[in-house]
Amino acid sequence: MxxxxxxxxxxxxxxxxxxxxxAESNVAIGLARLGHRVAWxxxxxxxxxxxxxxxxxxxxxxxxxxxxxxxxxxxxxxxxxxxxxxxxxxxxxxxxxxxSALSVDDLRGPLAAGPRLLHLTGITPALSDAAHQAATWAAREAVASGTAVSLDVNYRARLWSREDARATLTPLAGYASVVIASADELDLVAEPGADEATAVAALLDRGVRTVLVKLGADGARAYTRDGVTHAPAVPVTAVDTVGAGDAFTAGYLSGQLDGLALVDRLHRAVTLGAFAVAGHGDWEGLPRRDELSLINGSAAGTTLR
The missing domain is CATH 3.40.1190.30 (UDP-N-acetylmuramoyl-L-alanine:D-glutamate ligase)
Known part of the structure; x- marks a missing residue:
């Protein structure tokens, strides 16, 4: 949009x-800048x-x-x-x-091309009944064909109520191998009022492999059946937080596509999140692959000559 x-x-x-x-275009651009083949x-x-x-x-x-x-x-x-x-x-x-008029027919051809990963957010099914049906169909078809699915809850209160979101996103999350949410969004893919531990356990029991919890300035947690891994945020001067969650998602999915270990996926995720908040715009400040070390290796105020 x-x-x-x-x-x-x-x-x-x-x-x-x-x-x-x-959100979806932000993630697409983040992945493309890191050298991945991406279709929106x-x-x-x-x-x-x-x-x-x-x-x-x-x-x-x-x-x-x-x-x-x-x-x-x-x-x-x-x-x-x-x-x-x-x-x-x-x-x-x-x-x-x-x-908002997205339909199942719009998705048939792209899914038939056999992508490695299908990324969805909770925004699309909030737009209309047709978009809801399209997102659910795509997730179901992707799983049936062996394509991994990631779901970022991305709740938008101006688009729908928490009750409506939960009724749609809880079943949709069952198709995902990766579910991404902030701490206050987790109960939208679990029982109402569920705390973090309960919501995560329910998702893992349903077959989700990794649950990522975005913590803003505190970094992120990743839950798998092997336990929990925490990654601290990369310290930067924040000027604009819009798009930070999408940048985090792009970083994590990039690490997954590259076959990185969980801790390294998380590090790339929080690094992209740091790039996002350190510049203005939803995606404009996201790094190319050869720029990933700029933030981690440079002191505040550094000028690279």
Whole structure:
């Protein structure tokens, strides 16, 4: 979708800058910058805004051949206002958008191509009944064909209630080999009110191999049947936290695709999260593969010459 950013309150009519936004596209770009072959599948409007989305994805090396141009529906919009230095507010205009019309037929061809990994978020099934059915179908078909599935819960309170989210995401999580959530999202893929240990145990019992819990400035925890592994956050000066969770996800999935050990996957995940919060934008500051050591190896304020 298109993200429109304001450095001040929207109500007073501050200037807006246009960006590419969306959790799935953030992850796609993060993986592509690290050298992975990535395809983004969905619908975009058949106008200048849809072309804006596709141009940015293509420029970042993301395959958009499976994207459908929808002549009847507008682009989804997201408005972000920097209300204070520490508070950013978001408004969505996605009802009836091209992305909300995602269907099973849109996904048949791309899945038939045999990807190694299918990444989904909890945002897509929140958009419409058709998108919900498409996401569930894709997860089921991927598992049946031997494709790994990752699910980032990515709860958005402005899109649906916690009760509706839980009713959809709990069964969807059963198809995933990797489930990613913040601590306050875990009960959306388990029983209402379940604490972290209970929710994780339930997911592992259902066949999920790894449960990742994002802890923000405290790093992350990864649970498997072998136990729990903690990775501290990489210390940086945070200037913009939007997109940090998606960067974390891209880093972890990159490590998984590269066959890294769990601790190294987590380290790459928190490293990408650090890159995301240290720069402005959802994905603009994410690193190339040869830049992964920049943050870990450099003191604050360093200029590399």
């Amino acid at each position: 298109v993200s429109l950013r304001s450095s001040g309150p929207l109500a007073v009519g501050g200037p807006l800058t246009m960006h590419l936004g969306g 599948v969905g619908r975009v409007s058949d106008d200048e805004l849809g072309e804006f989305v596709l141009r940015h994805l293509r420029a970042e090396g993301v395959d958009t051949s499976g994207v459908r141009r929808d002549p009847d529906r507008p682009a989804g919009l997201m408005f972000l206002e920097r209300r204070t230095e520490d508070v950013t507010r978001v408004q969505y205009h996605r009802a009836g958008s091209a992305g």
